Amino acid sequence: MAKRKDASALRIATFNVNGIKTRLPHLLQWLAREQPDIACLQELKALDDAFPIAEIRDAGYGALWMGQRSWNGVAILARGMDPIESRRGLPGDKADTQSRYLEAAAHGVLVGCLYLPNGNPQPGPKFDYKLAWFDRFLKHAQHLLDAKQPVVLAGDYNVVPTDDLDIYDPKSWKKDALLQPESRERYRKLLAQGWTDALRTMHPGENIYTFWDYFRNHWPNNRGLRIDHLLLSEELAPKLRASDVDRWVRDLPSASDHAPTWVELAMSTPAKKATKKSIKKVAKKA
Incomplete structure (x- = not known):
């Protein structure tokens, strides 16, 4: 297994695998090459008992997961340890x-791992569910921020924040739920919390x-969207060292239609060994 170039930083990643069974070889290859300390996965598309925990443990990771038949599903992997669950479901x-949602x-x-609803087609019940879920997420995110703890909210948000830098060409996507004013307004509210x-x-x-996406040669022509985001709490933002996308995946x-997206934080050894008590108290107040 290759060593990551900067092993001193804490690397946290999010990756919509678009089917854990189909993309397990890709996931294992990525874990071996990039060695994220924490990886948040979305769209497992598998029941709990189908989660490949043996293979993931063999790769050096502990895991928590919450599956669902044929669609949805989230997981949190932690290198060299078992993550400590604080919340299951929003x-x-x-x-x-x-x-x-898994935390x-x-x-x-x-770490809050999320797969925000897509919301298509809109208008309609799926878009209503997206906005209602987002409103609940806003309330929980504010709670996490108020707790003054080191928190990362990582996942597939299904929101393209802007037309200018976050999408190759918004014209053909204007009716899509990912670009609707209501979706973007809620994302802006999230950032405005801090x-x-x-x-x-x-x-x-x-x-x-x-x-x-898989249509019209969008990948070879780099016709993409930015919908996978990692948001840092005020305690972690000053530690931000790097953030990028593992396009090779x-x-x-x-491949999945998403690429892993990550952040690196300059965390001191004492910070990495923060007590379970200080983190767990966030969940107890929710």
Whole structure:
């Protein structure tokens, strides 16, 4: 296994695998090459008992996961340890059974792994669900921020923040739920709470994408969208060292339409060994 170039930093990544069974070889190859300390996965598209925990443990990772048949599903992997679960499911609607949010502590930070609803077609019930889920997420995110703990909210947000830098050409996507004013307004509200968009902060004027669909040669022509985001709490934002996209994964045969997106934080050894008690108290107040 190759050593990561900067092993002193804490690397946290998000990766919509678009099917854990189909893309397991890609996932394992990526884990071996890039060695993220924490990896948040979305769209497992598998039940809990089909999660490949043996293979992931063999790769050096502990894991938590919440599956669902044929669609959705999220997981948190932690290198060299088992992540400590703090929340399973987004609060605010006990009737919501979709597997879209998982939260855990690992390596001194609290990580929220999310797969925000797509919302298409819109208008309609799927878009209404997207906005309602987003409103619940806004409330929970504010709670996490108020707790003054090191938190990362990582996942597929299904929101393209802007027309100018976050999408190759918005014209053909104007009716898509990912670009609707209501979706973007909620993302802006999230940032206004005090969260830092790591990828955009490190690439302020760059057209940088995390998703390329399977149609019309969008990947070879770099016609992408930025919908996978890592947001840092005020405690972590000053530690931001780097953030980027592992584009090589998208170029693999039969790849996911997303590429892993990551952030590196300059974390001291004491910070990495933050006590379980200080992290767990965030969940108890939710």
